[in-house]
Amino acid sequence: MVKNKQQLILIGAAIVAAALLVIAFTPLGESLTFHLNQWKYRIDYALNPPEEVVFVPRTTNPAVRVETFTPTALPAETQNAATPTVGQSPTPAATPTPPPAQANITGIRYIDQHYGQNKCAPATLAMALSYWGWDENPSVMDPFLMPFEFDKNVMPYELVSFVAEQTQQSVISRTGGTIELLERLISAGFPVMVEKGVYERDLSGKVSWMGHYQVVSGYDRAQQRFTTQDSYHTANYIVSYEDMQRGWRSFNYTFLVIYNPEKEADLFQVLGSYADVNAANQAAMQIAQTESASLEGQAKFFALFNYGSSLVSLQDYYGASQAYDQAWAYYAGLPAEDRPWRIMWYQTGPYFAYYYSGRYQDLIDLATQTIDAASQPYLEESWYWRARGYAAAGMVEEAVSDLRTSLQYHPEFSPSVAMLQELGYTAEP
Known part of the structure; x- marks a missing residue:
């Protein structure tokens, strides 16, 4: 495996060098850049297959339950999602x-x-x-x-x-x-x-x-x-x-x-x-409950994940965190080719659940895994949520760094701007 990785690295370096020379001396730069990126993705994913990475929560049963509540400053996605x-x-x-x-x-x-x-x-x-x-x-x-x-x-x-x-x-x-x-x-x-x-x-x-x-x-x-x-x-x-x-x-x-x-x-x-938005969230929860009991394979994982997401929408963050734990445990048992490893690019419910149930290390770990698995981690939500985890854990410098990174990928991203202001920092170092 080590030898194969070394060969891929050498091949990748040779391709990059050759492409740079051609780009510098021909009018085909745009097309070659596209193909160069394709090769970069292939090499990155061959060296670090994201479908083989499995998230394992460190805290699966918090000693203290954080009761369901409405946070005073919800990030924008929850506020808008709850607006009928x-x-x-x-x-x-x-x-x-x-x-x-x-x-x-x-x-x-x-x-x-x-x-x-x-x-x-x-x-x-x-x-x-x-x-x-x-x-x-x-x-x-x-x-x-x-x-x-x-x-x-x-x-x-x-x-x-x-x-x-x-x-x-x-x-x-x-x-x-x-x-x-x-x-x-x-x-x-x-x-x-x-x-x-x-x-x-x-x-x-x-x-x-x-x-x-x-x-x-x-x-x-x-x-x-x-x-x-x-x-x-x-x-x-x-x-x-x-x-x-x-x-x-x-x-x-x-x-x-x-x-x-x-x-x-x-x-x-x-x-x-x-x-009514709450009735819709209740309907989604009931569908997820039914499907998680009747489906198998990848479909069952999605149903388990949906149950957690529905509980987040209903602001039962402790229950949601437990549901997501079950989803990740089931995910680990799926064949690698059936794992939808990009799911945290699109859905951030687990971040809400782990943060609002006080499981900051699990939030940090999940966001880190999501960022590291992407060849180009242009995921402002993951950087933002890891910053929230860092800040809650007292790691303010790390939080500020992540917030500034999120603003590189989404300029003026309002949750990151607001959090920097709360911490007493600006977007620029």
């Missing part, structure tokens, strides 16, 4: 009658994500907005959603903030969605943006699990298929009900609905109990 609309909380309506057998929404402008790296989120959000008359280029979102060019992920709460602050539309974000709810929303004329897991070939050359957004715009119950607008693949991309549920499960059935403010009453009527 850009207005007052709705009154849940009765569940409407079952939707028709099929429906299809037209008038969505198709936009692909290949105008830059990792542009799935802005491209998909632009498609969802286009149905309501938004006609801007998705690149105008970059200063808000992806101020750092190589940002690994855009969280749902960031999408919610953009819609609320930069457009004339309204938006809701919920977990615990179902196939029938997608049908109801589409048949009522509301396209749905879903977050889901997919398997695609990454820059390391491997086909592996990663996060993705789609706009669901049609369905046919008889054929058991949805029509989606997929920024990576194509317009009117067909996804079976089974594949939708499988991929959607890995993000706790998260969905966003954008709408004109005057359509709010219509939307809440269709949502039924999901109009």
